[in-house]
Amino acid sequence: MSNNDPQSLAEVINQEQGTQAVKRQVVVIAETLSPEQTCIRPEIEVYCFGQPRNSTRQLLSASQLAELFQQEAPPSIVGHFALVVVWPQQSRCLILADRFATQRLYYSAEGASLVVSDRLEAVRQQRPNSTISQQALVNYLFFHMIPSPETVYTGIHCLEPAQRIDWLAGELRRDHHWAPRFDQTVDVDEQQQANNLLGTMRELMPEYSGREASGCFLSGGLDSSSVAGLVSEQRPHADVFSIGFPIEQYNELEYARTAVDHFGLTGHEYEMSPQDVVDALPQVIASMDQPFGNSSVMPAYFCARLAKSKGVDCLIAGDGGDELFAGNERYSKQLQLDRLRQRLKPLIGLMDLTILRPPWPESVKLFSKARSLTRQLKMSVPQNLEYFNFLNLIDRGEIFSDALLRATDQREPDRRCQQLYDQLDKGDTLDRMLFMDWKHTLADNDLVKVNSMCRLAGVDVAYPMLDDRLVDFSLRVPGHQKLTPSNLRHLYKMAMTGFLPDKIINKPKHGFGLPFGLWTVEHQGLRNLAYDAIASLDQLALFRPGFIDDVKRLHQQEHAKHYGELVWILMVLALWLDRNQ
Numbered sequence: 001m002s003n004n005d006p007q008s009l010a011e012v013i014n015q016e017q018g019t020q021a022v023k024r025q026v027v028v029i030a031e032t033l034s035p036e037q038t039c040i041r042p043e044i045e046v047y048c049f050g051q052p053r054n055s056t057r058q059l060l061s062a063s064q065l066a067e068l069f070q071q072e073a074p075p076s077i078v079g080h081f082a083l084v085v086v087w088p089q090q091s092r093c094l095i096l097a098d099r100f101a102t103q104r105l106y107y108s109a110e111g112a113s114l115v116v117s118d119r120l121e122a123v124r125q126q127r128p129n130s131t132i133s134q135q136a137l138v139n140y141l142f143f144h145m146i147p148s149p150e151t152v153y154t155g156i157h158c159l160e161p162a163q164r165i166d167w168l169a170g171e172l173r174r175d176h177h178w179a180p181r182f183d184q185t186v187d188v189d190e191q192q193q194a195n196n197l198l199g200t201m202r203e204l205m206p207e208y209s210g211r212e213a214s215g216c217f218l219s220g221g222l223d224s225s226s227v228a229g230l231v232s233e234q235r236p237h238a239d240v241f242s243i244g245f246p247i248e249q250y251n252e253l254e255y256a257r258t259a260v261d262h263f264g265l266t267g268h269e270y271e272m273s274p275q276d277v278v279d280a281l282p283q284v285i286a287s288m289d290q291p292f293g294n295s296s297v298m299p300a301y302f303c304a305r306l307a308k309s310k311g312v313d314c315l316i317a318g319d320g321g322d323e324l325f326a327g328n329e330r331y332s333k334q335l336q337l338d339r340l341r342q343r344l345k346p347l348i349g350l351m352d353l354t355i356l357r358p359p360w361p362e363s364v365k366l367f368s369k370a371r372s373l374t375r376q377l378k379m380s381v382p383q384n385l386e387y388f389n390f391l392n393l394i395d396r397g398e399i400f401s402d403a404l405l406r407a408t409d410q411r412e413p414d415r416r417c418q419q420l421y422d423q424l425d426k427g428d429t430l431d432r433m434l435f436m437d438w439k440h441t442l443a444d445n446d447l448v449k450v451n452s453m454c455r456l457a458g459v460d461v462a463y464p465m466l467d468d469r470l471v472d473f474s475l476r477v478p479g480h481q482k483l484t485p486s487n488l489r490h491l492y493k494m495a496m497t498g499f500l501p502d503k504i505i506n507k508p509k510h511g512f513g514l515p516f517g518l519w520t521v522e523h524q525g526l527r528n529l530a531y532d533a534i535a536s537l538d539q540l541a542l543f544r545p546g547f548i549d550d551v552k553r554l555h556q557q558e559h560a561k562h563y564g565e566l567v568w569i570l571m572v573l574a575l576w577l578d579r580n581q
Contacts, residue, residue: 220255517564
């Protein structure tokens with residue numbers, strides 16, 4: 001069978017139900033897999049994405065997996081992978097994702113047929129009646145991506161982290177084969193814990209740095225510098241790749257250079273310009289399975305492209321450290337607010353009556369801050385986390401057209417956040433925030449960004465910070481060691497003291513941000529591209545008349561950096577819809 005012909009991968013089973021023959025079909029479209037990643041036998045088919053390993057960390061081939069899945073007990077599999085296993089004679093298909101869905105799969109179950117692929121468009125072609133979901137567009141504008149399991153198309157789903165899909169004779173069952181347990185019962189001495197953390201990272205890194213033509217993303221932050229430094233212990237003078245900008249507040253090349261000098265790395269840099277965005281954006285949009293509004297796709301792409309030009313075929317990324325070891329400022333802010341909420345709980349009702357309801361002037365800064373605090377104290381943690389979301393700052397009824405408001409549930413995104421927060425069986429406020437970010441920030445956002453841009457550039461990507469061993473270690477670390485009132489990533493920084501330069505340990509957090517809002521003010525070509533794109537949305541009857549003009553006015557006259565993000569999100573949506581409707 002040829003992997004390039006999707007229909008050749010279809011198994012059709014006829015089963016008698018009374019006197020009527022029922023045709024059941026599984027179609028697996030796996031055009032990117034090598035022969036070693038597929039195993040086709042009459043009794044079982046295995047399609048292996050990524051690098052699954054057994055409990056002793058040995059890589060498993062598709063043929064080895066076929067043997068394991070034919071045993072009575074399901075195999076224990078770790079690593080970064082997605083699997084599709086088909087038993088043609090049973091009309092059964094099993095689909096598995098790893099803990100973070102590092103290998104994204106899409107599927108559609110319709111009647112007696114199931115279609116699975118790592119490309120959304122391939123599934124859509126098998127489902128010609130599938131249409132663009134208006135609810136997915138609302139969710140996109142809230143999250144700046146479309147969270148799994150939904151996709152932009154009706155009837156087509158995306159595999160969630162640690163999800164297991166079992167399709168049998170037309171019946172589909174969903175569950176999860178793994179869920180985190182924040183087991184913090186043993187309070188190990190901090191310094192010993194820090195030593196154990198660095199030791200765990202040293203232990204796992206050779207598994208990711210073994211490929212000869214590999215290199216590292218290097219932003220100059222904690223994670224990318226840690227990963228690059230540990231890789232250099234295995235491969236001296238390792239190649240690292242960094243992106244800079246001609247705007248000081250966005251440019252972090254000095255920190256990347258500090259890491260290069262400290263570890264003796266071979267540094268490669270590229271400074272992006274607004275024209276780079278104009279030139280590359282059509283290609284980037286064309287590569288997207290669905291609308292994706294994280295503007296850091298652009299520096300991620302140019303970094304991966306730079307690596308490819310230097311002969312690198314696999315990039316080692318640092319994604320995951322903030323979400324494992326509490327490195328985002330919102331964690332600290334929410335914990336402070338949570339403590340204040342508990343202390344003021346008996347008074348919140350009185351604050352509601354005295355601060356929110358009387359017509360205190362919003363122009364007085366003290367009253368404005370008091371009102372904001374009171375509103376947040378009345379909210380749940382997930383609501384607090386989205387307090388400054390564009391769809392919360394602007395009345396949603398003033399954004400969307402009447403037709404879209406009638407056709408969609410405007411509060412579905414809010415409920416998704418609350419349900420995810422509540423999903424964890426056991427955990428405190430910090431645990432639940434981390435768990436939310438494992439899905440929304442990592443699986444549905446950052447990993448999609450890095451995976452898709454590396455694929456576009458023609459390089460593979462590896463995620464050592466998301467190794468099962470490091471994840472399990474993080475689950476045992478008490479929250480007060482991960483994060484203190486004055487120090488994000490407290491334990492991690494302790495572990496890296498003496499290994500990383502102090503300048504990197506103490507640097508402000510940034511990452512691969514894109515100065516899009518500022519560039520659109522300065523660069524006419526980029527501004528024209530953005531404004532022409534968002535103007536085309538008026539023809540789709542998604543927004544109220546005048547909303548797009550208001551966005552342009554706010555971007556031009558109020559705050560270019562802040563509203564530039566909204567312009568980017570709308571521009572990406574417009575350009576993607578123009579290509580895919």
